[in-house]
Amino acid sequence: MDHQEAAKMQAVERYLLGELPADQREAFEEHFFECPECGEDLITAAIFVANARAVLKEETHQSVSRRTGASNKWVTHVRRAQAIALAVTVLLLALSTYLLVVAIPGLKRELARVSAPQSYLAVFLRAATRGEDQVIEIAKDTRFVGLSLDVPPERVYGSYECELVGEPGWTGIAVRLAAPARPGGPLDLLVPSSSFRPGRYTLILYGVNGPASRPELNRYTFVIQTK
Amino acid sequence: MHFDQEYVRRLIAGDREVENHFTVHFGHLILIALRNRPGCERWVDDVRQETFRRVLSKLRSAGGLHHAERLGAFVRRVCLNVLAEYLREEQRDGSTGNVPDTIDNREDLEEELINSERKRLVEKILAKLTPIDRDALRMVFLEERDRSEVCRILGIDREHLRVILHRARSRFKERLARSRGWTGLFQKKSRDR
Numbered sequence: 019m020d021h022q023e024a025a026k027m028q029a030v031e032r033y034l035l036g037e038l039p040a041d042q043r044e045a046f047e048e049h050f051f052e053c054p055e056c057g058e059d060l061i062t063a064a065i066f067v068a069n070a071r072a073v074l075k076e077e078t079h080q081s082v083s084r085r086t087g088a089s090n091k092w093v094t095h096v097r098r099a100q101a102i103a104l105a106v107t108v109l110l111l112a113l114s115t116y117l118l119v120v121a122i123p124g125l126k127r128e129l130a131r132v133s134a135p136q137s138y139l140a141v142f143l144r145a146a147t148r149g150e151d152q153v154i155e156i157a158k159d160t161r162f163v164g165l166s167l168d169v170p171p172e173r174v175y176g177s178y179e180c181e182l183v184g185e186p187g188w189t190g191i192a193v194r195l196a197a198p199a200r201p202g203g204p205l206d207l208l209v210p211s212s213s214f215r216p217g218r219y220t221l222i223l224y225g226v227n228g229p230a231s232r233p234e235l236n237r238y239t240f241v242i243q244t245k
Numbered sequence: 246m247h248f249d250q251e252y253v254r255r256l257i258a259g260d261r262e263v264e265n266h267f268t269v270h271f272g273h274l275i276l277i278a279l280r281n282r283p284g285c286e287r288w289v290d291d292v293r294q295e296t297f298r299r300v301l302s303k304l305r306s307a308g309g310l311h312h313a314e315r316l317g318a319f320v321r322r323v324c325l326n327v328l329a330e331y332l333r334e335e336q337r338d339g340s341t342g343n344v345p346d347t348i349d350n351r352e353d354l355e356e357e358l359i360n361s362e363r364k365r366l367v368e369k370i371l372a373k374l375t376p377i378d379r380d381a382l383r384m385v386f387l388e389e390r391d392r393s394e395v396c397r398i399l400g401i402d403r404e405h406l407r408v409i410l411h412r413a414r415s416r417f418k419e420r421l422a423r424s425r426g427w428t429g430l431f432q433k434k435s436r437d438r
Contacts, residue, residue: 028407028411030411030414031407031410031411032407033281034410035385035392035406035407035410036281036392037392037403037407043281047278047281047321048318048321050274050317051271051274051278051317051318051320051321052248052314052315052316052317052318053317054247054248054270054317057270057274057317058270059414059418060274060277061270061273061274061277062414062417062418062421063410063414064273064276064277064358065358065359065363065417066363066367066370066413066414066417067386067410067414068355068358068359069358069359069360069363069364069366069367070367070371070382070386070413071355071386071387072355072359072364073364073367073368073371074371074382074383074386074387075387078383078387
């Protein structure tokens with residue numbers, strides 16, 4: 019094989035691609051050892067192939083790393099979402115359990131107690147006058163205090179409002195009451211004894227005569243004591 | 246430089262430039278030739294060393310090399326003789342030993358051909374290839390797939406594959422020359438063969 023022949027048949031490329039049959043491979047090998055130009059071309063091509071292999075390999079590794087990284091980010095995101103969902107589920111489960119086992123049965127028991135026939139402390143409140151305040155003693159097991167008020171006969175309204183005011187720090191109670199069923203009858207207010215703590219209270223009675231008319235009718239002052 | 250009397254004289258005299266050229270040029274050619282002989286890559290370093298030793302010994306001996314222009318052929322003949330001796334010894338001993346994996350061995354051998362400057366130039370060349378041409382080089386040289394399969398998958402023929410490689414290595418040679426102000430080791434000489 020001479021140089022022209024080698025160049026014409028693209029011997030360098032065929033040799034590196036493994037396309038030369040055995041006899042031509044042998045002939046080209048003899049030639050490139052002797053021909054400086056073909057030898058140099060073959061070396062340059064071999065250097066190119068070796069470096070291209072290295073570059074392509076690095077690119078493949080980087081591509082895999084990028085895909086893995088992205089995949090890892092996605093996996094982290096999914097795992098975080100799963101963890102949050104699990105935490106929410108556990109919280110809901112705990113809340114449901116508390117409601118079913120503790121709160122609702124407790125409420126049912128309370129409702130049953132309230133709904134059952136029971137006694138209460140009935141008190142007829144006197145309008146505030148000079149002198150000692152009316153004392154109401156509430157026993158420990160008393161659940162309700164019934165306060166009855168006499169309505170001044172000259173002041174009859176369609177409905178009434180009561181404001182119960184205590185000492186500073188005590189949350190007041192405001193209640194609207196319908197007029198007594200029997201004209202001249204008392205107004206009755208049932209208050210849970212748990213609303214009271216020992217101290218002085220004033221119940222203010224208002225007549226309601228429209229949204230803008232709410233005249234004060236009477237005041238009833240009393241002292242709560244527990245026993 | 247050309248393989249002529251002057252070259253041989255300077256090689257025998259120990260001229261550093263010629264010695265360096267001789268070992269690099271023929272060292273690469275021996276590497277390429279042995280890589281084309283499966284199972285022989287593991288002896289590249291030993292064969293190179295022994296080949297150079299015997300060639301230089303012969304050149305410096307009385308009589309030396311009669312036809313300086315046949316230096317390349319002589320180097321090849323000595324290389325093949327040394328390789329044959331290694332093969333015979335192996336067969337005689339029956340000791341194949343642990344033959345390194347071909348791919349790993351090839352990568353070790355190719356290390357001497359690879360450096361960062363060359364990789365940088367190759368990256369630029371690869372970047373300008375079409376996706377098909379780039380895939381072709383990757384499938385042939387990195388994945389080592391059968392050439393026919395590569396052509397079938399990419400819808401190209403063998404001629405196109407050769408053209409891809411030819412253009413790429415030509416561009417590589419140009420860029421290498423430009424980056425170093427290198428005009429090559431050989432001056433063009435009229436070919437009389």
